[in-house]
Amino acid sequence: MLTFPNVIVAMVTPFHEDGSVNYEAAVELAKxxxxxxxxxxxxxxxxxxxxxxxxxxxxxxxxxxxALKDKTLVMGNVGTNNTLQTIEMAKKAKDTGVDVLLCIVPYYNKPNQEGCYAHFAAIAKSTDLPIFIYNVPGRTGGKIEPQTVCQLAHDFPNIIGLKDASGDLDYAGYVAANAPEGFHLYSGDDNLTLPIVAVGGEGVISVAAHVIGKEMNEMIQAHKDGDVKKAAALHQKYLPFMKGCFCTVSPVPVKTMLNMLGFPAGPFRLPLVDATPEIKAKCEQYLKDIGRL
Structure with missing residues (x-):
């Protein structure tokens, strides 16, 4: 049985200086x-x-x-804006041992709700692996409505969760109220983690957790345990850092901070480029503000 913790780290991919994937560093970070x-x-x-x-x-x-077998859940992103390509990737991913698939709402195509339903229905029919829908209108240019998410979750037992980065608490509240029992609602925005948990969410798929994972977990668990005041205090303390992780296009800030902390995150692949001196200075200050530097 899959166990879903409060925090899922949306992990950076470390690269070598020549641009190739540093799989050893990836395993080190994941562990x-x-x-x-x-x-x-x-x-x-x-x-x-x-x-x-x-x-x-x-x-x-x-x-x-x-590396993480029997230690924690591993989610693999197979989503694209091409339904058939996503299905093929999902089939191949099963052989790798990942526990859950993440599938983004199709970008660029901007399908209507009937198209969104058909896309995820086709993927769900093609695999028995559990699926998380990823709703992030700021990156896709389109949106899956909460009613469509809930309909899919009711119609397909292996559509088990949602990463919601819509920035809309009404959206999250609707899903929490209308999805099937046991559906996993996760915030896709670090700064909205506590509000989404407060309206019925389970946790966060997080960027900031690269640095403050323990603190994010503590905040979520405090709220679940009924210590609302402690949860709010942790939210307020770390909110500037959570927002700082997006002071320019992600993952540039968090990868820059990991490198500053001595973790082997490495460079970026084009079209992303290294942080400017101004962004590096901001990242350094964010780390100092939370006592990491």
Missing amino acids: KYADEGSAILVGATTGEGAVMTEEEKLKLFQVTAD
């Missing part, structure tokens, strides 16, 4: 976050999955799943 009690998402937005080959992503799934 670190697993030891902190987090689950792992690999090959997604923060992991620069859009500029990785299918072969690279599948190998990343494999080495991460092998």
